[in-house]
Amino acid sequence: MTSNEPSVVVAGGGSAGHVEPALATADAVRRLRPDARITALGTERGLDTRLIPARGYPLELIPPVPLPRKPNVDLAKLPLRVVRSVRRTRAVLREVGADVVVGFGGYVSLPAYLAAASMRLPIVVHEANARAGVANKVGARFARAVCAAVPGSGLAGAEVIGIPLRREITELDRAGLRAEARAHFGLDPQGPVLLVFGGSQGARSLNEAVSAAVPALTAAGVSVLHAHGPKNAPAIEAPGYHPLPYLERMDLAYAAADVALCRAGAMTVAEVSTVGLPAIYVPLPHGNGEQALNARPVVDAGGGLLVADADLTGETVSSLVTGLVGDPDRLAATAAAARRSGHAGADETLAATVLEAAGASVSGRTRT
Template identity: 90%
Template sequence: MDNPLSVVVAGGGSAGHVEPALATADAVRRLRPDARITALGTEKGLDTRLIPARGYPLELIPPVPLPRKPGADLARLPYRVVRSVHRTRKVLREVRADVVVGFGGYVALPAYLAAASMRLPIVVHEANARAGIANKVGARFAREVVAAVPGSGLAGARVIGIPLRRAIADLDRAGLRAQAREHFGLDPQAPVLLVFGGSQGARSLNEAVAAAVPALTAAGVWVLHAHGPKHEPTVEAPGYVPVPYLERMDLAYAAADVALCRAGAMTVAEVSTVGLPAIYVPLPHGNGEQALNARPVVDAGGGVLVPDAELTGERVASLVTDLATHPDRLAETAAAARRSGHAGADETLAQTVLEVAAGAGRPAAASGRRA
């Protein structure tokens, strides 16, 4: 086509916004190889590294962080919004945008306002259990609103899960198990606990795991522990494998039998989709959102919730050994986790985007086919 379908994804600012945006972009490209896809982002955060690395053009716009308290930042907010919307409108005109897909965060609000002012169709995806301000605004103008879990606060939102990259959504844990165990130097047969608290680690998880290692290794459980680059491990033991950071999360998931982790939206989505039983430890501050993220998986039998204040080495050792050393119970929990996941969220959202574009006058028939 001389004028191919132009899709703009607005999900910059953090990996939790960027990754679903890029997974959706990948799915749109599979369904419509002729589509032109542009990503909006900012100079802050991971945008300038993650987005170009995935092969998508990145257009930088001024971020619009929304102050939570009165002050100078709040007074400057109108100017920042106007400046960012003006820049975004320029980008949308240059790429001849047909539809804008927003995922919340710093770039979503100006994207929604710019698209609405140009009467471009909008699709909103909310990853968290409680919608942020940007998506609440965007939902007022959107043709379609979708969410990861029920109860996001966006009226009429259709629950589809979180779009994930295919390396995770299609992960064959059993098929990669031997390769993954060898990659990390883990025992090929022993049960393995995977511990991670995000890219920087998590102090309470680190402390609890250090206290649990003697009991875990005595029970024959190996521990793969991503402790964070700023936190040195405080324990040494055969069967305990500490690493600062996990470059290959797919292999980490494949190597593990049980996970101990936070309950951020992306973490819950990935862990449940790959069918990994988990002990979710929500962040102890904020509005309780992380516990809500994990609740559907826990209610389905795919894991347990442990408050941060109750996380001890004894609790970790008891929960892990009770699960990891009972194959039938482990298999049942893994199956429940996988059933609660949404492995096809990326293509569900991509198809929604194409349908919205078609409703606005652009052809939605795929020139490719579903992967």
């Protein structure tokens, strides 16, 4: 390995929850080492072919290796799929002269880890979720370094660093952008604003509860900026209620808001806490309870509230929101606690770890 023009391969394809941290890390590597050559591994599934080239990184496609959760016909096909994908990944690693592979879980990480291990290349693993998936559990066995977003991921020896986020979020000046952000969405420039979002497709329980809460909220002077999803147009209309199918500018949405009502996916919790936005987190009611665990460190630090999906009603939303915005000292304390619990420097922390694993220098030093 050499410290000259390090070749870094990022494996985080599939969902935005895997792709975005990978790209944020790639951006940070380039800030620390502008000469670094970065290659992204991805698949034709998911968002890879749209998000990765748009950020200016070369994308190498490999066959996806979805891991079945239950015994079925796909499980029987798994060994052959793994072999094919590892073979293709090894070819890519040779072509780009890879010095290190950093993986974020998902379809492409397992073959990336296995290919790198077979070639004795350094591996760095990052786990964004509260509970590690199978791919990262495998990768951690071979890894030079293991990092996680929150404690208790299940990966032994993981360093808790948070989730790498794009600079538009970590450097967001909410107060400085407040006027511009509110003008952008047509919001009241002075009164409190509730931001509601449930991911790109919205969330039914959040939509229903907010619709029920709008009369009480707007009567209390609270404007509502509601990203309801493209297929969930609300029936309610009211002055001060601003429904949108999707938020193209999340940075401005965060700047416009005083409180957020949202799910508790790993990326959501990381962004909302890093920008210092008090939040009411409503974890998904199904799965392994992972979303509640994602939000727990922020909530325990005083940076938000946790409400079970089954307990979410219009009355609950209006009571919690008006209680927060009606007490400026409490709102400010919650915002400060949220920001303290965030990890704004996770991108460069992970990038430095990756370059260290590759034996590359950072700021004129060789990290060993």
